[in-house]
Every structure is written in structure tokens, then in C-alpha cells.
Amino acid sequence: MTLTRRRFLTLAGAACAATRLTAGTPVAVWRGTALGAGAQVVLSGLSEDEAKPIFRAIEAEMSRIEGLFSLYRSDSALLRLNRDGMLRAPDPDMLALLSLAREMYRATEGAFDPTVQPLFDVHAKAAAVGRAAWPDEIAAAQGLVGFHRVSMDESSVRLGRAGMALTLNGIAQGYATDRLSRLMRRQGLRDVMVNAGEIRAMGHLHGHGWPVRLPSGRSLIVTDRAVATSDAAGTLISASLAVGHIFAPNGGAVLRSGPISALHDSAAVADAASTAAVVLPDDRLNLLEKVGVDLVRA
Template sequence: MTRLSRRRFIAMSAATIAAGRASAAGRETAYWRGQALGARVQIALCGISQAEAAPLFDGLELELLRIESLFSLYRTDSALARLNRDQILRNPDPAMLHLLSEARAVFTATEGAFDPTVQPLFDLHARAFAEGRRAGADEVQQVRRGVGFDHVSLSPQAIRFHRAGMALTLNGIAQGYATDRLATLLKSAGLRDILVNAGEIRALGDGQGQGWTVSVPGGRALTLKDQAIATSDVSGTLVDPVAGIGHIFDPRGDAPPPSGPVSICHDSAAIADAASTAAVLMSSPERDLLRPLGAKIVGSAGIRS
């Protein structure tokens, strides 16, 4: 699939943005809804009409298809699916290398609490549940031998697994990447008041006033401006509802603590996504490791470092 370049996006959108600026005083808001990477996608563009935004939304749909072709676990032809199947991906797309480099930065900063090589654990427990049983301790131990992001090498020539049975999931960071990518394209086209939710949320500009109002778990409202927020919850999706096994697995081998949902703010939705995935697996003292990343936990009193 041809990548939607920044130049092509701007050229396609120039007339649309010019018209949108003319109507900005009325603060019209255009909306788009769709789906990507297993999440609902919602976009709001302030200062532009629905008709004026239509060419932009067409371009974003193409970009979401490209992102799916790279990072989807459920498309057998995606770059990620081919890597997991073949244990190597030659000449990877630069976007894949970029995302895995960001994942490695969070892996290193969290001392392994965020590790996208936990996918075999998900597969094991999902398969056992489908068979009407629980995964045995020996099975879990065997699968854990293939967990470890430090056994994945990254280069422009190839992404390669160095242990048998490895597999990656990018579900803890790719939705944030998609959010960042759409926001960046819209900003590069000249828009300034943007809200993108592709599983995680990024807000740019003032929205209808002093920022964009978003909801976080617990029903609280938070105002975002030029910032992203991501939330993770171990029990948000259950791989084995009978045993109460959630979809986030601790790569270090311990059972995830019952922390409830954790929301993280960051300039990047991808980093917020990965940091929140790690945070639900970390004790309160361990969460201090998130500070060098610039990740801020959203607490009951607001955002804190």
C-alpha cells in the first residue's frame, strides 16, 4: 500500500483548509468515526465544516488502512503477522522500526515492565480457554522462555527474533501511534484545534474554548491541550473470564497487581499508551521509573509527575 506522504496530504487538503479557516470564527466542528486496530476511532476538527473536512477524512482512512497493514495482529498479511510467523521481517517499513524503537525505549525505562514479546502468553491462555481448560504451569513456563524484548534485534535490514517461539503484540503502543500519526497529518495540513481518539486520545489546540474536555475512568472530566492521554486496565478485557485472567501479562513473571485502570499523560500518545500498559503492572515505587520518560499519572487530584 502506498504510504500517505505529508506532501500529498497537504496538497490534497490545501483548498479544504483555506475554506476551513474562513469559517473558523463560527467554530464549526467536523466529526469522523471509524475503526482501526480493534478500537473505535473518533476525530473532531474545530473551525471547519463537515463538507470541508471530507477530503481530509478520506485521506485519514487511507492512512488507517496503512497502519492496519503494518501493526494488526488479526490480518494475516500484516507486517506484524508475517514477523510473528517467519520470526524475521526483512527490509521493514520505517514506521515499524520507529514504533519498535519507541517500544524499546519504554521497555528499557521501565526495566522490562513493558515488553511487547508477551504475545505467546496471550495466545496460550486464549487457546486454553477456548478448549475449556486453564493453561498449566508447565505450559506457562515453557512459553515464558520466549519472552524478552532484549532478544529482538532491530535494523533497517531486518527485525529478527533470537529465541524460538517468540511473537510480538503492539496492542500496548500501536493505538497510540495511530493517534499521533493522524494528529500529525492534520496539524501538518494547517489545522490547529484537533481531537483524535484512535484507542488513545491526543488533543491539540483550544477546541471550543480553553482546551478539549475528555473523560477518564471513574467518570471524571479532564481538560487537555497539546497533550495525549492513555488508559490501561489489566481486567479491561479478559482472556479467560472464568479464571479472571486479563489481557495484560507481566513479562517479569509475577501476577499483575489489582491496581485498577491507570491513565497517563504525555506529549506522545504512543509513549502514554506504552507507559500506561507498564504502569498497571508496577508497584507505586516502581512507577517512579516513568518520570524520565516524561509520563505523568492522572490521579484523583489531577495530573501528577
């Protein structure tokens, strides 16, 4: 069972950006897919014709990222790791993302944990036949959770127990956003909005930053910052059973109700932080502030 990840954030009025800019300021918009859902890159100061080579570079980079982190492609590095329990000679970006995931796992005291995939699987399989997961199934899956059992170096990534599996859906969209942002900088672009699941705003639109609309309808003006939003009820494995796509790694936490957004210089950090914020109680949200994350009740 696969789920298309819901996009919580939008560039306010992105579809009309071209008409809102002055006649002397062209804008080019790339639209495609990223890790299972729609994606967008808005380039201020370039015409569509001028942007064609950049669009091709974006598509090549997204294809490469999908080949690493996708749960939808049977040949992705992530699915091979989950299938075999080991990934030999991992791509540097795989190591970089998993290293950042480990940092966020430690910083959040385990609230952010990519090894919750067995919990997703057991609930998804039960929902597919119209029932709730049984307690013994949940307990067995819970025993496979724990990012401290994942080891990695340049030679391999290894899952410490048979049956363990990773999901990178709580950080890979942000990582993809960061990679595309770096690509835009290398192209010499400064006024850009990237949305590969989470948003990173670079430079300005109209000289006043980029307007990002939160699920509540409230807009933030963002400049050189990333925004990510998570919601336990945003994507449901089973609507009738009210089972969402975010799971508490320790099995006992009550998930936060409603969306919450995280802002950080890195979209990957913001992505992981917003996921952790759904799990963390109010009195432990300061763990995220310690790594430079600003939270907004979305």
C-alpha cells in the same frame, strides 16, 4: 482468538460537540476503525464538506497503519514477523515503533515488553477449550519473553528465539494517534482531537482545551497532550478464569487493580507507560516520571 480492545477514554460529549459549539464555529467528526475498534477524529473549525478530503487522508493512513501493526489482518507486517521470525526491509514506521518500544522497555526496566504475546496465546488457547493454562505451558511461554532478544535495523527485524511473537497492542494505538495528529498538522489544522485508541488533544475546544472523560467519570481538560488508560481487567481473555489481556513480563508481578491513566506529549509513550503502570509496583512508578509521564488513577 482475537479480542477487540476496549476503549477506556472518551471525548466528553463528543457526539454533541457540534451542538455545543457556536453557530459560527463548524465542527466535523470522522468515525471509523483503528486496530480493532472504533476511532474518532474531531475537527473544530471545518464543516463536514470541507473536511471530506481530510477524512479520505485519515482513512488512507489508518489502512496503512493497520497493514503494519494489526493482529487482526492476516497480511499485516506484524503477523508476518510473528509467523516467520523475521521481517525483511521493514517499513520505516515499523522500525520507528519498535525502536520506541525498545526505549520504553529499557526505561521501565522491562515492565513494558511487547514479547508477552506467547503468554496471551497460551492463556487464550486454554480458555478456548474451557480450562486454565497449565503451569508447564505458562513456563514454556515465559521462556519466550524478553524484548532484548529482538534485533532490528533497516534490513530486517529478527526475533531471537523460535516461537517468539510480538503484540503491539500496548503502544500501536498511541502510535496511530500520533501519526494522525501529525497528519492533521500537515493539513494546517490546530484545534483537533484524535482518538485512535488513545487520545491526543491539539489546540482547544471553546478556547479551554478538550474535555477527556476517564473511566471513573472524572473529566480532564487536555491541551496539546495525550492521554492513555490501561486496566488489567478492562479486556478479559476469560471472565470465568479472571485472565486479562495484560501480562507481567517477569511472570511474578501482581497486576495493579483498576484503571490507570498516563499523560505525555506522545500518545505512543503514554500508551506504553499506562501498560507498564499496570505491572509496576507503586515504589517503581517513578520510572515513568523520569520519561516525563504524569500518572492519574483513573
